[in-house]
Structures are given as structure tokens and as C-alpha cells.
Amino acid sequence: MIVRCALAIAFIASQLAVRAQDNWKLDTEKEGIKIYKTAVPDSKVKAVRVIAMLDTDLSQLVSVLMDVNTGSQWVYHTKSSVLIKKVSPSELYYYSEVDLPWPCENRDFVAHLTVTQDPRTKAVTIDGPAVPGYVPLKHGIVRIGHSKGKWILSPVGNKVKVEYTLQVDPGGAIPAWLVNVFAAQGPLESFRKLKAQLKKPTFQGAKLSYIQD
Template sequence: MDSEQWRLEFNKDGVKIFTMHFPGSDFKAFKAETVLNTPLRSILAVMADPASCMKWVHGCIASEEVERGSFNKRYAYSVNDLPWPVRDRDYVLEISTQRDPSTQEVTMDMYAVDDKVPEKDQYVRVHQQETHYLFQPQGESQTRMTWLQHTEPAGAIPSWLVNSLIVDIPYKSMRALEKLANSDPYRNARIQYDDAGNVVAVETKVEQ
């Protein structure tokens, strides 16, 4: 989704949100940028916790780990709430994480996958979705976050409804992520690396 066609839609509280028409789709993609007042280790601790989705991603009402794997490649199941009478959407994401040892930047790439969780009658399964996070440490206490996403929500749903949520989702989520990452147990997280500098685990600890 690297494109010169991004259009600035929102700029408030240090959060900038851009949108673009995604090729072959009625649903727009978005790119959100901000600097979070929390260290990278705390953000990664949130990302490592599959249940945290419900605490910071706007509209996420259920989330769980599907397969226990490494931090660098794992699967998670989530449900997104949509306004009545539209049925809620669920999806399974393959999550791949990479770290650049020279810059300490961390990227997370998430794609919807099939055949990991049986479809459920009460939800419409999303089969096409991609999300990309880029986390860039800014000193010891701040992290620049860039969030790109495009979703084909499947089923009968008007494009104007989905496109109307494009600003709310990243803006409210980023503000919630900053608050959550600065709370127990995430703020005291420790990151474990392998010899190549890849993140292999994130440990959290509640203050006594």
C-alpha cells in the first residue's frame, strides 16, 4: 500500500490519518501515524497478548490465540462489532513480526487466513484483510507508530458505512494503545532477543 495517492482526512491530537482508494475495491485503505508516549517494549507486550485487542482496538469485542507459536509467527482470532443491523465480522490473522537490529524498528504484518477456525453462524467471516504496523523507537520513552490497513468486509454491507469508520478506528485505537501500554503489566515488560536480534518473547510483570 505504498502510494502517493494518500489523502489527509484527519489531523488531531498528534494523530494523522490518510485514506486512499484501494485498487479494485469499494472500501478505502487507511494509514495512521502518531508518536506514542510509551516505550517500544511496552507496546510489544500489548501486541504479544491476544486478549489485549478488546482493550485497545476500537470495535474489537473478542480475541484469542489460535495456535501457540513463536512471537515472530502466530495466529489470532478476533471479532469486530459493527452497527446494527449489520452482522459482526470475524477473522483469523496470521501475524508475522520482524525486527531490524540496526534501527530497532519492528514491523508486524497481518493477513487474513482461512481454515484455522470454523466459521460461525452469528458472524460473517472476513477472508481478505491486511494490516501493517511499523514501530520506530524515539528514545527511551516514545515510539512512532505507522498503521496501514485495508479490509474487504465480505457479505452485504454498504461501503459508505465501512469507510465512515476509517477515522474512528485508528484514532480511538491509538489513544487507547498508549494508555494501555503504560499500565500494568505492560509497562514493566522485558523483551527477549535471539542471537540474530529477533524478538523471541515478551515478559510482563505487575508492580507490587
């Protein structure tokens, strides 16, 4: 049962990102999705890095990632994802609860998303660290207090290269080695569903005033 918990909690890898670490080692490669891992100083949980080429443009992809209210449709094991505060079209805060199988307790977090674009290369960076406050702690749910995450979206012809990295401590009593063993499953499933999400009519032809395609 604890293995199932570790597998489920690996979903976190599809929501949050981190600065690139050295010595990345390829862990999984399926359907054009490459997942790497690396050790992190002073942490038992390895960082995860995902690289994929997606058939989309920058505005369409950013529209999906910033539409946090639909996160439960494609982010692995997400029970709820709700906008808390929209600071501007390119900055927001949202709350999410992660559904884990018994006997594990669900996890939750508040994330702060900010979008920036390099005017020369057009590469888009989305930072999404977990932040304290905004939502009171809830009984029976473990709050994720530490995470670093980053999306880097680079246009390549008529596609977008996605580099998605993260390092997160899921908290609770789940052994870190088990989380590391199954950490590839969460991002793999999320990226599969992300591809499907991009094809939905809601996001077709999306254009954003702060993104130059």
C-alpha cells in the same frame, strides 16, 4: 441505522495493516494521531494509514500488540480476541469477533501475526494478514476473508513512531462509500485506548528477548 453500522465496522482499521500506497490524503488529525486515506486499485474500500508518536519503547509496545487476549480492552468494537496458536514468541495466530450494532451481522477473522526487527535501524515490523481456516465459519457472523495489514515501529529518542496501514474488505452488504466516510473513527478510538493500555502495570518495564530497544 446503516450509518451506525458503517461507523462501527471501521474498527477493522485498528487491527490489520497493508503496504503503503501512493497519494495518501490526510483525513483526520486529533491528539497527535494522524489518519490518512488512499484509493486502492480494484477495490471500493479505501486503505487507511495511521501515524502517531507514542511515549513508550519497542518492547513495551510489541508486548501490548502481541498480547492478543487483551485486544478487546482497546481495539474498537472488539467482542472477543483469543490466541489460537503460538508458533514462537514472535509469531502467532489469533481469532477475533467484531461486535456490530443491529441490523449488521458481527464480523470475525483469524489473523497471523509475525514480528521482525531490522538489526541496523531497530525498526520493528509486524505483519498481520487475515488467513483462512483454523476456526469454522459461524452462523450469523460474516467472515472477513481479505485483509492486508502492517505495523512499522521506529524508535525516535525516548518515543516510538508508529506507522499503521491497512486495506480490508469487511464483507456483507454495507456500502463501501459509507465505510470510507467513517473509516477514521475506528483507528482514532483504538489509538486513544492503546495509549491507555501502554500505561497499565502489566506492560510497565516489559522486555522481550527478540526485541532490541
